[in-house]
Amino acid sequence: MSAPRRVLVPAAAAGAAIASLAALALLAGASPLDALRALASGSAGSRAALGETLLRSTGLVLTAAGACLALRTGVLNIGLEGQFLAGAAAAAAVGPALAGIPLLARAAMLLAAAAAGALWVLPAAVLAAKRNVPEVLSTILLNLIAATAVSGLVRGALRDPVGDYPQSRALPDAVRLAPLFGGGRATAAVLLAFLAAALLAVLLSATPLGLKLRAVGLAPAASRAIGLPEARLKLLAFAGSGALAGLAGGLEVLAVTGRLYDPFSAGTGYAGLAAALLGQAQPVPSALAGLFFAALGAGSSAMQRDTGVPAAVASLVPGILVLAVLAARARAGRSAP
Amino acid sequence: MSGFLAVTILLAAPLLLAAVGELLLERAGSIQIGVEGTMLLGAFAAFAASQKGAGPHAALGAAILTGLLAGAAFALFAVAGRADPVLVGTAWNLVGYGATAFGYRLIAGATGSVLEIASLPPVFLGLPVAVFLAFLAPVVLELFLARTRPGLAVTAAGENPLALDALGGSVVAVRSAASLAAGALAGAGGAVLVLTVSPAFVEGVTAGRGFLALALVVFARWKPLRLVPGALLIGGATALAYRLQAGGATRIPYAVFLALPGILALFALAIARGRGGAPRALGTPAP
Numbered sequence: 368m369s370a371p372r373r374v375l376v377p378a379a380a381a382g383a384a385i386a387s388l389a390a391l392a393l394l395a396g397a398s399p400l401d402a403l404r405a406l407a408s409g410s411a412g413s414r415a416a417l418g419e420t421l422l423r424s425t426g427l428v429l430t431a432a433g434a435c436l437a438l439r440t441g442v443l444n445i446g447l448e449g450q451f452l453a454g455a456a457a458a459a460a461v462g463p464a465l466a467g468i469p470l471l472a473r474a475a476m477l478l479a480a481a482a483a484g485a486l487w488v489l490p491a492a493v494l495a496a497k498r499n500v501p502e503v504l505s506t507i508l509l510n511l512i513a514a515t516a517v518s519g520l521v522r523g524a525l526r527d528p529v530g531d532y533p534q535s536r537a538l539p540d541a542v543r544l545a546p547l548f549g550g551g552r553a554t555a556a557v558l559l560a561f562l563a564a565a566l567l568a569v570l571l572s573a574t575p576l577g578l579k580l581r582a583v584g585l586a587p588a589a590s591r592a593i594g595l596p597e598a599r600l601k602l603l604a605f606a607g608s609g610a611l612a613g614l615a616g617g618l619e620v621l622a623v624t625g626r627l628y629d630p631f632s633a634g635t636g637y638a639g640l641a642a643a644l645l646g647q648a649q650p651v652p653s654a655l656a657g658l659f660f661a662a663l664g665a666g667s668s669a670m671q672r673d674t675g676v677p678a679a680v681a682s683l684v685p686g687i688l689v690l691a692v693l694a695a696r697a698r699a700g701r702s703a704p
Numbered sequence: 705m706s707g708f709l710a711v712t713i714l715l716a717a718p719l720l721l722a723a724v725g726e727l728l729l730e731r732a733g734s735i736q737i738g739v740e741g742t743m744l745l746g747a748f749a750a751f752a753a754s755q756k757g758a759g760p761h762a763a764l765g766a767a768i769l770t771g772l773l774a775g776a777a778f779a780l781f782a783v784a785g786r787a788d789p790v791l792v793g794t795a796w797n798l799v800g801y802g803a804t805a806f807g808y809r810l811i812a813g814a815t816g817s818v819l820e821i822a823s824l825p826p827v828f829l830g831l832p833v834a835v836f837l838a839f840l841a842p843v844v845l846e847l848f849l850a851r852t853r854p855g856l857a858v859t860a861a862g863e864n865p866l867a868l869d870a871l872g873g874s875v876v877a878v879r880s881a882a883s884l885a886a887g888a889l890a891g892a893g894g895a896v897l898v899l900t901v902s903p904a905f906v907e908g909v910t911a912g913r914g915f916l917a918l919a920l921v922v923f924a925r926w927k928p929l930r931l932v933p934g935a936l937l938i939g940g941a942t943a944l945a946y947r948l949q950a951g952g953a954t955r956i957p958y959a960v961f962l963a964l965p966g967i968l969a970l971f972a973l974a975i976a977r978g979r980g981g982a983p984r985a986l987g988t989p990a991p
Contacts, residue, residue, distance in 0.1 A: 395810060443790055445737070490970070500922075500973050503737060503790055508919055508973070511912045511966035519963070634801070641798055644791055677809035683802025689795035690781060697787035 377652070379695070380645060380688055384659075387687050388680060397674040409669025410662035418551015419665040420658070422623060426451065426615040427657035428560040430639025431646065432567050433611035438648040439571055440604035441584035446491060446506025447612040448636025449513035450484035454613025456513075456520055457483035458620040459627035463536040472542045477617050484613015485606040487513060492605035496598055502605075510636070518629045525627060534628035544622045556622035563611065564654035571650065580604060612636060634682060641685045645692055660685050708943055710829055714900055716939030717838035718743070718893040718910075722917035723924070723931050724841040725889030730921055731849060732882035733862035733875070733985040734783055737793030739890050740914025741800020742774040746891030747898045748804035751905035754821035755811055764824070764834060764895045771891020772884055774800075779880035786989040797914075805907045824899045834896050841889070842928040849928065858882060862983030866991055875990040890914065912966070919969035925981035934972065938965045 388406065389399035410420045430447045437444035444450075457479040465472035491509060494500035520526075525535040544554035571577040582590045583600045591597055615635065620627060638660055646653025663685070667678040722739050729736055736742070749770035750763040758766065778796065782789040812819055824832035849855040860868040861878040868875055897913070898905055916938055924930035941964040 391806065395806075445790075445794060494974055498974055504919055504922055505970060505973055507737070507915045508966050508970045511915055512963045512970070514912070515963040515966065634798075637794070637798060640794060644795070671809075677806045679802050679805035679809060681802070682798050683806055686795045686798030686800075686802055690792065690799065693787040693791055693795065694781055694785050697781075697785050700786075 376647070376692070377655075380656075380692065383688055383691050384663075384684055387684055391680050391683070392674070392676045395674075395676040397676045402670050402674045402676045405670040405673040406663070406666035408666075409673075410666030414548065414550035415552075416665060416669070418546070418548070418553040420662045421547075421551070421553035421557045422661075423664050424658045424661035425556045425560045425622065426619050426635040427639050427642055427661050428557075428564055428654045429615035429618070430612045430636050431642035431653040431657040432560075432564045432650055433608035433615075434640045434643030435646070435648050435650045435653050436567060436571075436580075436611065437604050437608040438643060439584045440580045440601060441587060442601055442604045442608070443501075443503045444488060444491070444506055444605065444608045445503055445640065446488055446509045446636070447608070447639055448632060448634065449506065449510035450487045450609040450612035451616040451619070451632055451636045451639075452510075452513040452517050453483040453487035454480035454616030455620050455627055455631055456517055456525070456616075457613070458617035459535040459538075460525055462538045462542060462620065466539045466542055469539075469542045472538075473544075473621060476542075476621050477614060480617020480620075481610040481614045484616065485610040487613070488605050488609030492602050495605075496602070514630065514632075517627065517631050521627055521629045527626070532628070535626045538620065538625040542621070543625055552623075554622040556618040559618065560615070561654060563614070564650045567611075568650035612639070615639070638682065638685060641689045644689045645685070647692075647696075708947065710831060711943040711946070712936060712940045713829075713839075714831060714835060714939075715942045716935040717835040718897040718901075719913055719917050719920060719938060720838045720931060720935040721841060721893035721896060722890045722914060723920040723935065724838075724845050724928060725886035725893075726917055727921045727924065727926060727928055727931065728845055728849075728858065728889075729879070729882045729886040730986055731862045731926060731983055732858045732879045733865055733983055733988065733990075734879045734883065735789050735793070735987050736778055736782075736796070736883070736886060737790050737918065738778070738796025738800065738914070739793075739886075739917050740910055740912065741793075741797040742771055742887055742890040743894035743897070743910045743914045743917075744800040744804045744908070745774055746771045746894030747909050748807055748894075748905055749891065750895035750898050751819075751821055752807060752811060755819060760822050760824045760899050763821070763899060764892065767891045767895030768888045769891075771887040771889065771894075773887070774891065775884040775887020776880075778887065779883040783879045783883060783990060784876050789987060801908065804905075808905060808907060820904050821898070823903045824896070832900060834892070835900070838893075838896065839932065842931050845928040854878075859983075861990075862985055865985050865988070869991045879990060890917075893917070916965055916969055919973060922982075923969065923972035926983060927981070937968060941965045941968060 392399040392402035409416055411417050433447055458476040461479045462472050462476045465475055491502045491505040494505050495502045522533045527536045547553050579595055583597050642656035642660055643653040645656040664681040667681040670676050671678040746767035750767040753763040753766035781787050782792040827833050857878050861875045865875040920934045923934040
């Protein structure tokens with residue numbers, strides 16, 4: 368990415384976000400200035416608000432990293448949502464059973480979550496490789512199946528025998544992560560998420576494996592011609608992106624909810640994919656886009672409470688931004704020689 | 705079992721409407737992953753029109769108009785603008801979900817109460833006209849594609865857009881027209897859902913039906929008439945899940961039945977041998 372574009376894209380995205388938020392506030396009969404002020408203070412105006420933004424960013428940053436790995440390798444994994452749910456379910460199943468030894472429980476939860484995420488994407492990877500089934504369709508269906516599986520698990524195998532709600536057993540406080548700073552709910556999970564994004568950036572840009580993965584994504588025919596194991600590299604991208612999304616689901620249980628319930632995800636996987644598209648499939652810009660979406664999510668509740676502008680802007684604005692970026696990129700691609 | 709059959713047909717109709725539109729668009733060489741978003745917009749438009757005093761048929765009309773606009777937006781970005789259709793569709797789902805949740809909050813306010821709306825009146829077997837029209841749609845599309853000149857242009861745009869372009873046809877125009885029709889049909893599908901099955905709107909009311917419609921097109925191997933058995937199969941599985949849920953105890957785990965439509969569609973994909981029968985230029989930009 369050239370230097371002017373590195374500055375221009377985020378600036379244009381921020382401008383478009385503010386413009387669409389102002390328009391939506393007007394549509395809801397509120398003052399745009401009041402709405403933006405409420406949004407800003409609800410996302411970064413206090414320790415509690417900042418903690419909320421960081422808390423929400425964990426899942427978005429990790430699923431965005433998963434989307435980057437897949438997109439850069441030429442894999443359209445639309446199933447991050449399902450892999451997130453698989454990871455959450457695995458963590459919720461393992462955690463309470465090992466509650467006596469907190470450190471072991473945490474490690475097992477994260478390991479199980481990453482493994483479950485990677486396994487959940489496997490049918491799509493195999494169908495794509497062996498039967499030429501477009502992964503776009505199979506991963507979407509795996510999302511549907513994951514959502515219904517969670518719904519069944521919290522009413523069946525994982526149901527908490529105590530209490531009336533269909534939800535899994537609560538994780539003891541000794542296992543759950545402690546807040547990172549006083550007055551906010553954010554935990555060390557957010558650091559883990561950003562670390563993963565940074566490591567992925569290094570992997571993709573500065574290692575031989577990263578070069579091979581990018582080659583398969585950019586020029587599949589040329590990669591095959593020089594003898595790169597395309598099938599194995601794509602499988603690795605599928606599994607890696609699934610593991611990152613699964614880890615996001617596991618951390619959601621470990622750091623935020625402490626248990627599984629239904630419906631568990633409010634579209635984290637889809638929003639993470641949108642963050643990766645906004646970040647042009649670059650891990651660090653995508654992580655920042657995820658942080659921005661998290662701020663929108665945290666601030667929009669305060670905005671709805673104070674000004675009556677519906678909190679749904681938190682999913683509407685990312686959608687609008689991604690459409691704008693896709694249109695701009697297609698236009699730039701056509702005008703290039 | 706007539707009750708079960710009627711519910712199956714009723715549940716198949718929205719899927720069929722959306723899938724017929726998607727099949728037309730894919731035969732023209734584009735693909736809209738955001739059917740779910742357009743169905744939601746259609747469902748919300750029907751709900752909003754009903755809330756403003758429109759009758760059920762006018763509400764259906766409002767949904768079709770909204771779907772047309774959604775189809776126009778997709779054509780603008782993914783056909784004329786030549787952005788990657790899969791990524792546009794992914795964003796479109798966010799827009800559809802966010803916009804309808806936003807609009808619903810403005811109409812329903814903070815009360816959170818369910819606002820019921822009038823259903824489409826039944827004409828035969830307790831089912832409304834729109835449901836029967838949904839089953840007619842695949843037949844009409846089959847005849848259109850096989851017997852008419854515009855139908856031939858659609859096939860050309862999907863199979864060999866360069867040839868269509870060389871002959872002086874416009875691939876962008878053909879695909880845009882298909883996108884408008886696909887949007888209108890998906891909007892109608894969402895409306896039929898809230899005007900029959902659940903006479904109210906809730907956030908995410910389509911519950912993944914747009915995604916199932918996508919899978920149905922592959923299951924049908926891009927042949928309109930083959931959509932009917934697939935839609936009935938998924939409609940039947942959903943009806944069975946409802947029945948088991950209402951019946952309470954069953955030895956088969958509840959989750960299996962909830963997941964049945966998705967699992968069936970996934971198997972269908974595996975059996976249909978992937979892209980076997982897919983338009984050759986599916987998902988490629990217009991020349």
